[in-house]
Structures are given as C-alpha cells and as structure tokens.
Amino acid sequence: MDATDTKNLSLRDQGHLWHTLTQHQTAAPALGIVKAKGALLWDEDGKEYIDGIASWYTCMYGHGNEHLVQAISEQMKTLDFVLFSGFTHAPAVNLAERLVGLLPQNQEKLFFNDNGSTAVEAAIKMALQYHHNNGEKRDTLIAFENGFHGDTFGAMSASGLSSYNGPFEDFLLKVIRIPTPTEENMEEVSAQLRSVIAHNACAAFVYEPLVQGAAGMKFHSAPGLNALLGLCKEADILCIADEIMTGFGKTGKHFASENMAHLPDIICLSKALTAGMFPLSITSCTQAVYNRFLSTEVAKGFFHAHTYSAHPMGCAAALAGLDLLESAPILERRAYLEKAHRAFVAKVQGHPKVTNARSMGVIMALDLNMSMARYGSLRDRLYRFFMERGIVLRPLGNTVYVLPPYVITNAQLEKIYDAIWELLHTL
Structure with missing residues (x-):
C-alpha cells in the first residue's frame, strides 16, 4: 500500500501505534483525520467535525492559521x-x-x-x-x-x-x-x-x-x-x-x-x-x-x-x-464567547439533568446529574453522541465542557450548544 494514501488510516493505525489515554483492548479504532482549518476537522471519509475543545485547548486561533x-x-x-x-x-x-x-x-x-x-x-x-x-x-x-x-x-x-x-x-x-x-x-x-x-x-x-x-x-x-x-x-x-x-x-x-x-x-x-x-x-x-x-x-x-x-x-x-x-478580532471573539457561554449556562442551569453549569472566559462546563466512570462505557456513549453529530467534545466523567478556538463561528458554536441541549433531553 502507498504510504501516502490517506485511506484506511484507522486500519493501518492498528498495526503499530499506541495511543494516549487508551485501553486498546476495548477502545474503538482511532479516527483518521486528514485536514483541519479554522474550528473544523475532516476525517478520511470527508466527514466534518467542529473541534469544540481546540484539540486540548491548544489551537486557540484555529487550525491552519495563515x-x-x-x-x-x-x-x-x-x-x-x-x-x-x-x-x-x-x-x-x-x-x-x-x-x-x-x-x-x-x-x-x-x-x-x-x-x-x-x-x-x-x-x-x-x-x-x-x-x-x-x-x-x-x-x-x-x-x-x-x-x-x-x-x-x-x-x-x-x-x-x-x-x-x-x-x-x-x-x-x-x-x-x-x-x-x-x-x-x-x-x-x-x-x-x-x-x-x-x-x-x-x-x-x-x-x-x-x-x-x-x-x-x-x-x-x-x-x-x-x-x-x-x-x-x-x-x-x-x-x-x-x-x-x-x-x-x-x-x-x-x-x-x-x-x-x-x-x-x-x-x-x-x-x-x-x-x-x-x-x-x-x-x-x-x-x-x-x-x-x-x-x-x-x-x-x-x-x-x-x-x-x-x-x-x-x-x-x-x-x-x-x-x-492581542489583535482586535481575537479580543472581540473572546468577548463574544464569554457572553455566549454565560447565556447558555443560564439556559441549562435549572435543567433536572444538570447539577452545576458554569463558565469563565471561554470555558463552559456542566455536570450531568448522573454518576459515571471517567473513562467508562457511559462516558464513551456521550463522546459518541457528539461525534455522530459532527462535534468533538471529550467529556470528563459526567462533566461536559466546551473550550473552542477563538475563531469558531457563531453558527458552529450554536451547533455545539444545540447538541448539548439535545443530549439533556435524551438522557
């Protein structure tokens, strides 16, 4: 197989790679990502995902920033x-x-x-x-x-x-x-x-x-x-x-x-x-x-x-x-995200499935009213729920958090909020 071929990355990955924070006996195959831009990732099949955690809070100015x-x-x-x-x-x-x-x-x-x-x-x-x-x-x-x-x-x-x-x-x-x-x-x-x-x-x-x-x-x-x-x-x-x-x-x-x-x-x-x-x-x-x-x-x-x-x-x-x-566009986006998070926290705070919703700056988190292991099957269900909707979030036990790139669009952010709202009504 041509080593430059981006197809079947998930399958080829299993031959030699050992991933972080992974129990390979039970974990699903790693998803092959071939492209990233702004707040978006694309897998080898062309599916699009919103990177709702800026890839562990690193890519804050978006992927591929020129x-x-x-x-x-x-x-x-x-x-x-x-x-x-x-x-x-x-x-x-x-x-x-x-x-x-x-x-x-x-x-x-x-x-x-x-x-x-x-x-x-x-x-x-x-x-x-x-x-x-x-x-x-x-x-x-x-x-x-x-x-x-x-x-x-x-x-x-x-x-x-x-x-x-x-x-x-x-x-x-x-x-x-x-x-x-x-x-x-x-x-x-x-x-x-x-x-x-x-x-x-x-x-x-x-x-x-x-x-x-x-x-x-x-x-x-x-x-x-x-x-x-x-x-x-x-x-x-x-x-x-x-x-x-x-x-x-x-x-x-x-x-x-x-x-x-x-x-x-x-x-x-x-x-x-x-x-x-x-x-x-x-x-x-x-x-x-x-x-x-x-x-x-x-x-x-x-x-x-x-x-x-x-x-x-x-x-x-x-x-x-x-x-x-320190640029004006990023300062404006930071202010927008802070305001948007506060509004979403106010919306979900009283929901019976939420025990604590909170935000600080561009960080938003909520604790679900349910007990689960940090890397257990129920937490994995939450992860898959968001991935199926084209959103990358990594719940920490019963905590769902959003820490997006500063450059995420309003529509992309709303899609994340909508998915969390849907989750609360399907649990």
Whole structure:
C-alpha cells in the first residue's frame, strides 16, 4: 500500500501505534483525520467535525492559521534549529522580551522546555534546588486535591487524579494535598495549609489557578487562592502557577494569575503558547528565583536541559500567536464567547439533568446529574453522541465542557450548544 494514501488510516493505525489515554483492548479504532482549518476537522471519509475543545485547548486561533503558518515557514528558511546551550537566537530573545511584558509583572526569566509536563517538571526541580542552594532540605510539595499537572514523575507527583497515577503512587515525590478554596471553606482550607506548613519542610505550592482542567473544569475562589498564596509567601514556599491550560486568554484575562494580588514565583506555559503549531513550553520565574542559582560554584547552576529547548520555529509560532492574542478580532471573539457561554449556562442551569453549569472566559462546563466512570462505557456513549453529530467534545466523567478556538463561528458554536441541549433531553 502507498504510504501516502490517506485511506484506511484507522486500519493501518492498528498495526503499530499506541495511543494516549487508551485501553486498546476495548477502545474503538482511532479516527483518521486528514485536514483541519479554522474550528473544523475532516476525517478520511470527508466527514466534518467542529473541534469544540481546540484539540486540548491548544489551537486557540484555529487550525491552519495563515499568520502562524507564514511565521514558521519564514523561520525555517533562516534558522531551522541550533542547540540552546552556549548559543542564542533572535526568535528566543524576541519572544522573551515580548512575553515578559505580557506576563504578570514579577516574571523576569524564561526557561524553555518541550511540553506542559516538562514545564512543570522544570518548575518543581527549580523549587527544590532553590532551597538546596540556600543550604535547606525541603522535601514536601503542596498541591490541590484532584489537580493535574502532567505525566512526568515530578508533575505526576503534584497531580491528584488516581486514574493517571495509580500504578506509580509508591514512587512519587512527597506531596500533601489540600482542598481547593471556595467562599464557604476558605477559613478551613487556610487553617489546613497553616498546619501543613508548620509540620513539614515545604518547598513549593503547585496549583492550577482558578480552574482545574482535567478534574472536570472545576472552578475555585480567587480570594481564597490569594489567601493561600500569601501564607506560602510568608514561609518562603515558592508558588508555581500551572497556566498550561488557563494561559493566553482562556479565563478572560491573558493569565489567570492576574486575578490574584499575590503573584506566582514560577509560571508554567504551553498548549496555546504556540497555538498547537509546535511542541514548546516555558517555565518563567522571578529575578529572585533566578538569582538563587547564581554562584561561583558550577553545581549551583540549573543543570536541566531539553534537546529542542527554545526551538526557533516554536519561538516563531509563539511570537505570531502573541500577535493574534492581542489583535482586535481575537479580543472581540473572546468577548463574544464569554457572553455566549454565560447565556447558555443560564439556559441549562435549572435543567433536572444538570447539577452545576458554569463558565469563565471561554470555558463552559456542566455536570450531568448522573454518576459515571471517567473513562467508562457511559462516558464513551456521550463522546459518541457528539461525534455522530459532527462535534468533538471529550467529556470528563459526567462533566461536559466546551473550550473552542477563538475563531469558531457563531453558527458552529450554536451547533455545539444545540447538541448539548439535545443530549439533556435524551438522557
């Protein structure tokens, strides 16, 4: 068979490929996708799908965005790749200067990685070594219950979802988990954090600001989180904001951390950083964190590296993405999506099949009034329900969420809402 033939991709796939988050004994064959543009995907049979989650919240400016394509193409002609140890290049320098101007104001230094997990991994290592370089052994991380930060060991340690961590629990770093703060439990959670700090050598607090994505788009209190950050800062516990999902406009502001007075010491970025065009991530930090690694002792440097760090094409994609993030058309679409989500939440909030509907920025989620496994058969039925209607949504257990590309059309968004409404009346 001609290897360039796009027909029978699903069948050919089964010969050698091992997919993410898949139990291949029971899973349906992977769907072959041959084309993408804007908010749409097409399979090998020509069927069209609306990408209602921007392919895991990455392609926020739409698939095949011409501005991004041109930026990467032009960069390839000038400098394809050079190692980032002992060398630098214009795309990295330009991105650093521009991104620092957009990030929360205390961020000064950028460290490049490959993906979200490695951004968190680097952040955790920075925090542990930050204290080590000061002659302290701090061996404990603080994290929220049900958080998710990635699949490498440090990031996985900070995560609290057993469906991902189960086989590895005995091999993880020491982590103490606390509940997310709400208006009702703020005092209780603050007291719990004080106790954790008093009885443990805590190095860092790793958290998803305001929205826990993989947990089911669960929201928590900005004032409550701000109070927790304040307690950590009093104890010189580094605050690591995992903005991999929330960053670049998804919660309304450019970064969710802007909703708190206490700013993080370290921020992790990926996904929409390059708009899905290139695997790249960043771990940013304050000048104070960076300074702790400056020494005449070579071993006090941060000896952590990724071969493709600061890849010029990834940096070019990120720079082009920032052009779009701050452009008038994207700002208008973000405002429209926020308003549309609020209206749909108001419509479904009282439905007997809905226990909690909510929205923040371009994120909309609702919890169905039924119990189901995260990757069980009932959840799979929901997934197929939407796919049969030409819509890509990936329910998280009983949570159905929508996080579309900013460029999704009004008609495409309405089609998603209509499908969810139909689902509620067929359950």
